[in-house]
Structure formats: C-alpha cells, structure tokens
Amino acid sequence: MKVRGERRSCPDERHSLATIEQVSGAGRIEDISVASTQTDRTRLPGFDEVPLGPTGRPKQEFEQPQPLKSHGPARIISLCNQKGGVGKTTTTINLGAALAGYGRRVLAIDFDPQGALSAGLGVPTHDVPTIYDLLLSGSKDPSIAIQKTAVEGLDIIPANIDLSAAEVHLVNEVAREQILARVLRKVSADYDVILIDCQPSLGILTVNALTASHGVLIPLECEFFALRGVALLIETIDKVRDRLNPAIELDGILATMFDSRTLHSREVLERVVDAFGDRVLETVIGRTVKFPDASVAGVPITDFAPEHPAAKAYMQVARELIDRGAVA
Template identity: 45%
Template structure:
C-alpha cells in the first residue's frame, strides 16, 4: 500500500508546490511509482509538471463532484514514474458545491483507496488555507509533511496547522501523523535563516528533516519550463537537496 503524504502549511509562499513537484520527481528517480495530486486551485503543481492547467478536461474538481472517476482524471507519465491528478481554478468552487454533501471530508480518501495499491507514494499539494480541500487531503493522508520558510514569521501559522492536524486525527483519521518539517528557502548568508532553524528546533516537538532546501535560482526557474529540478538542472544545489529529502522520506518508512 502506498504512503499518502499531504504537503501542507496554511501560509502561502513556503515552497509547498516546489516540494510536492520535486519530492515526487526525486522519489520517481529512485524507481518509486508516484501519483502527485494537485489540490490547490492555483494549479502550480499541474503546470510545474508540464501540464497546461487551462486546457485539461478532467481535474480534481470533476473527481470531487463525482462527475469523473479517478481513472479518468489521472494523467499518466507526466515525468517518468510520475502520474498526476491535475487541478485548475475551477477547484475553488468545489468548497461551495460540496456544502450539504454527506461525508464530504472522505470523498478524496474513498477515491484514493481505489488506486492506492498501484503506487509507492501519493504526494498531495494542499492549498495555503485550512479549507475543506485541505481537510479532504488530511483525511486521506497517512502523514503530513510541513514545509517552513526560513523567515521571521515561520512559526506563526504552525501551531494552528498542528491544532488542525490533531483535530483531524481525533475526528476523521486516527492514523494521521506528522511526517516531519522541512526547511525551505534557506539562505546561508543570513543569520536569520540560521536563527529560524534553531528556533523551530527548540520550540517544535516534531520530526525535523536533516535536509534543508536552499534558496536557489534554478529551483525558482524550473516551474516556468514545466520541469522538476532534477530534469531541469540535475546538478544544481536544489536538485541535490530534493534528492536527499527523497532519500530521507524513503528511509523514514523503514524505521
């Protein structure tokens, strides 16, 4: 059975999509079969994996509303060993349309359960809010990976996110656990980045990945070419970091 990992943080701009795209691609590079699910109406993960989000017919929106089955919405082989469930701006309407639907928190879980055996990893890119879409992802997930930007307000939204995860554990998904925190956009030249890392380590009783993702020009450029970093610039610092993160994620499974 595949591990289902939600990449979540209700703060925007912390590197969620970057992490979902590149962790997926680096796990796939290690021979793992990966399904990436774009749960963000911005559709950044969809376009970052080279799919035109505006012209795609079947998306997560159609899946959640029961207009398409899960097999119809999966785009096969966007990168070698990576399949994708895309999303676009239509998804922002799902929240309203699902009001009054019974067990709406479980829609995604029920669909994922149908295909989970086919994948080693299912990586979900969550929107930057604690919305019904994020709750759906957390209910379907086995664990949550939290990217944190190395900046002054890094810890601010984190206690809220952890509280939400605990509520989901209590009421909807007993098995959910925090996979770990990964630091992103680390700038070794600033004391602030170092302070944030130390601060989070002191205040957070969570697993923290050893791998720290640097600020990296190539990493920022890659999505505009619709490629993960390990394909766009295989030797860049960003590619090396995400390979190390993928290795840690794989090893954590063996513990």
Template identity: 80%
Template sequence: MAEKTRGTKTARAEDVPMGPTGRPYHGFPTPPALSSHGPARIISLCNQKGGVGKTTTTINLAASLAQYGRRVLAVDFDPQGALSAGLGITTHDVPTIYDLLLDTKRDPHEVIVQTSTPGLDVLPANIDLSAAEVHLVNEVARETILSRVLRKVSGEYDVILVDCQPSLGLLTVNALTASHGVLIPLECEFFALRGVALLVETIDKVRDRLNPAIELDGVLATMYDPRTLHSREVLERVVEAFGDDVLETVIGRTVKFPDASVSGVPITQFAPEHAAAQAYLRLARELVDRGAVA
C-alpha cells in the same frame, strides 16, 4: 600531555560534519529497488501560509522518489494549479481532480496524466477547484471525499503526495483525512513560523475526529539562506519547537526553482547536479530511511 589529549578530542569532534539543523549530517543510503508497488502511503504537504515551498517540494520530492524507482502520484489540490503548471501539464478544458470530487463514481484513470518523468503521474487541478468547497458543504461525509477518490488508485502507487492550498478549509481537511502522514514545508522566515501552531492544532483535531492514524512525518525547512542571521535563527527556533520532527535535509534558496518551473520539469531533471536537486534527492532518501515512504 593533557592538553594534547584535549586537542585530539576537539579535532575528532570537528571531524563530524554538522548539518544546518545543528545535528550530525547523515548521507542516508540509496533506497533499494522495490519488487512490487502499492499500496500507497498518502502524504499531504500542508501549510496555511502561501509561498513556503509546498508546490516546489511536492514536484521535486515526487520526481526524486520516482528516480529511486517508486511509483508516485502527485495530487494538485490547489485551485491555482501551480503543481500542474510546474510539470508542464495543460489544465484547460480537461477533466481534473474537481470532476472526481463532484462525481466519486468517475474513474480516476480518466483524469490521471503521465508526466515526462518516468514513474510520476499527476491528478491535475485548475481554478474550478475553488468552487469545490461550496459544492461539497452539503455532502454527507464531505471530509472523506478525497479519500474515496484516492482509494481507487492507491494500490497502483507507492506514495501519493497531495499539494494542499494555503488555507485550513474543507479541501485541506479532506487531504488530511485521506492521509497517513503530513509534511510541513516551512520557510525560514519569522512570519512563516508563527502560523505553524495553528496547523498543528488542525492536524490534532483531524486526528481526534476523522483520522486517528495520521502522523506528522516531518517539518521541512525551506528557502534557507545560511548567509543571513535571520535564517539561521529561525531554523534554530524550529528545531527547538519540533525537535526530531525537523528533517535533517534543508532546502536552500535558489533561482533555479522558478527556472525549472518555467521549463515545466522538476529541478532534478532541469539541473540534476545543482545543490537544490541533490537536496531533494537527499530528502527522498531521508523519508525512506524514516519509514515515511516504502
């Protein structure tokens, strides 16, 4: 009899679905519609290591939030301009975020571009942005220039996502100073894990000296491949290091992301039924559930 009872308990435990992070898997409810928009919560997507999924996450999280009725502004803050290209926006011979940084009196509405995704706008960037740090280094309160730019339009959006460049220079400090929260996309690979401590240290310095209100909204595991022991071990170490700051949603590795980028649309539009598209919709629901987004 005792054995049967133990068997029943085991069966019930096994009935609880577990996510890749080793925690119970939640579906997260569909967020209710908003009766009004703004002021925006500004979230920077940061990691000084390149190729960890910052731009992919910015594009697809922005599109997912827009799909749930949020008004979203995505800020391309990387001189490579990958976010702009990934949303099919031409950045040659047009005003960009660089022009707004150099002339803070300029109206951001002259630069904002509407995308093919309803509710999603973009502040584009191109290679000109690489010169911004040189131009801004002698400016008074140079760390707050992006904040002054975004302040002019924050009342029109529910969330502003800033796609940072892979460095911890003046542009990234500007993004962190302007932000209410930080989302860290982290590739499930050993070398990606090594640099996160330095990023967290930078966030702490910005909190101490420039922006006391900034919060860590979460660590997002990306490029996860459950078939490899390495991916599973790295994710396990991330959960050990960051605990509940690790988001339950995990983004898997798939060739659909570059395919969608070539098409200039988010994956939620390119392949809406694909697991990757569903993962970003789930990420949007999780962030709303956590209170990181209205």
C-alpha cells in the same frame, strides 16, 4: 530493506501548543544569541571533529534506497501549510520526481485551484478531467483524470480554477471531509506514494486532504512570520486525528528557502529544531533562482539542473523520508 509501513521510532506526534508558541512568539528574534552549534564542526576533548549539518545536529548520510520488489498500496502524504509561498508546490514537484528517480511509483494530486503543480509539471488543465470532476462525481473512475508527466514514474491528477467552487458544492454533502479519501482509495494500489499539494488555507479542501492522508510533511520557510502559523496547523492536524483520521502522523518539517549567510535564517531554523526536535528533517532546501527557471520549463529541478545543490537536496529529502519509513 525496510518493510512497508515500518517507521523509525520518534517523539510523540502531539506537540504542546505552549511549546510552539514560546518558539514562535515571545521575545524578539534579534535577541536570540547564535549558538556555537551553528558552526559546521564541533570539538570535544579526546574525540575527532564531528561535522554538523545546517540543523546544528551531527551531519547524516542517507543510503541509496533499495529497489522495491513490489508496488502499492500507496502511502498518502499531504504537503500542507496555510501560509502561501513556503515551497509546498516546489517540494511536491521535486520530491515526487526524486522518489520516482529511486524507482517509486508516484501520483501527485494538484489540490490547489491555482493549478501551480500542474503548470510546474507541464501538463494541460483545461478541457481535461481534473480532481474537481472526481470530487463532484464519486462514481467516476479516477484513472480518467490521471496524466503522465515528463518524469518516468510520476503521474498527476491536475487542477484548475474550477476547484475553487468545490467548497461551495461540498458543504452540503454527507461525510464531505472524506470525499477525497474515497477517490484515492480506488487508485492506491497502483502507486507507492501519493503526494497531495494543498492550497494555502485550512478550509474543507485541506481537511479533505488531511483526512485522506497517512502523513503530513510541512514545508516551512526559514522566515520568522512563517513560524507563527505552525501552531494553528498542528492544532488542525490534532483535530483531524481526534475526529476524522486517527492514523495521521506528522512525517516531518522541511526547512525551505534557507540562506546560511543570514543570521535570520539560522535563528529561525534553530527555533524550529528546538521546538520539534527529530521531526525536523536533516535536509534543508536553500534559496535559488533555479526553482522558478525549472517551473517555467515545466520540469522538476532534478531534471532541469540535476547537478545543482537544490536538486541534490531534494534527492536527499527522498532518501531521508525512505530512511525514516515515511515512504517505502
């Protein structure tokens, strides 16, 4: 069993922006040839066939996590990407449910004024305390805003449109980038992991989330234009590390909306792996209409359609992050 805080050794967190720009910018994507690694098997003389995963690397299996003997303090992970529609909220919902399914105590923070995370988990957002109230009044006990979800072991602090006014209210606050960190510090001991669903911007709310976090998970749509914003996001994470939160790490990049049938998806994933190497998770999330269906039902896909490949993929994401040491 892993010791809390132990992490698998991996490449340096700081990736060269030049490397990222080379991957996301120069040259037309149509001109990139498809390597033979995109096939599902490779043959080496004298060796058995080695099954490959969608990332083109040898396919890995992640063991069933062992139960925790104790709970807390939480490791805080921001799900962040300034581009909208890449799967941040979907990943927060389903990763949280998957980790709860493995016996982890999970708190999800809806940090987007659209309140999609709250809606996706079927919790009320009006006439109840929200994350906005906690940000504006640091003296309030965060437990007043915590709601149970339909998933055992998964709680949420909801958000609504009021959160859109937070940046205006916080702009004159002393140490405004650290307000969320002070809020979460009060409940950290009660959970094993806290997942923050960030809004699609790099404004003061997202900087608050990064300042409060131990790690960042970047959901990245397998689409060419999604690549171009990664350099700016990595630059922002580096600035937060230098100025506000030296402990923040890049926990991984999760490829989402992957369609193995299209050359475009395969090329984008290949570029991401070339740029970030082991930081790209082996697990890949495919496209499916089951995600919006589950959102309408107000439950994670792991409950809505537990045998669906997408549900199994998120269970594997949870196992992979535990295996990497990003989650206890």
